[in-house]
Amino acid sequence: MGERICSKVGCEREALATMTFDYAGRMAALGPLGxxxxxxxxxxxxxxxxxxxxxxxxxxxxxxxxxDDA
Numbered sequence: 001m002g003e004r005i006c007s008k009v010g011c012e013r014e015a016l017a018t019m020t021f022d023y024a025g026r027m028a029a030l031g032p033l034g035x036x037x038x039x040x041x042x043x044x045x046x047x048x049x050x051x052x053x054x055x056x057x058x059x060x061x062x063x064x065x066x067x068d069d070a
Contacts, residue, residue: 004033006045015043019052028054031063 004015018034019029019042030052035039044052054060 004036004043005024005041008044008048011045013045016046017044017049018042019044019049026055027061028052028058028064029061029063031061049056053064 004013005017006013015033017030017032019030020027020034020038020040022029031046032048033043036043052060
C-alpha cells in the first residue's frame with residue numbers, strides 16, 4: 001500500500017491527518033489517519049492541517065496528531 005496523499009486539490013504532500021465533518025452539529029474533527037475507506041473523510045498533509053479553517057460558528061476538535069516525542 002502506497003503513501004496517502006493530501007486531499008486538497010493540487011497538493012501532492014503525504015497525508016498525516018484525517019478530517020471528518022458533522023454538518024448537523026457544525027463540527028469538524030481532525031485526527032490521525034483513518035482507515036481510508038470513508039468517502040466522507042478527507043486526508044490532509046501537515047501544511048493543510050495547520051491551515052485548517054471552518055465556517056464561522058463551527059467547532060474544530062483536534063486530536064493529538066504528530067507528537068510522539070513526549
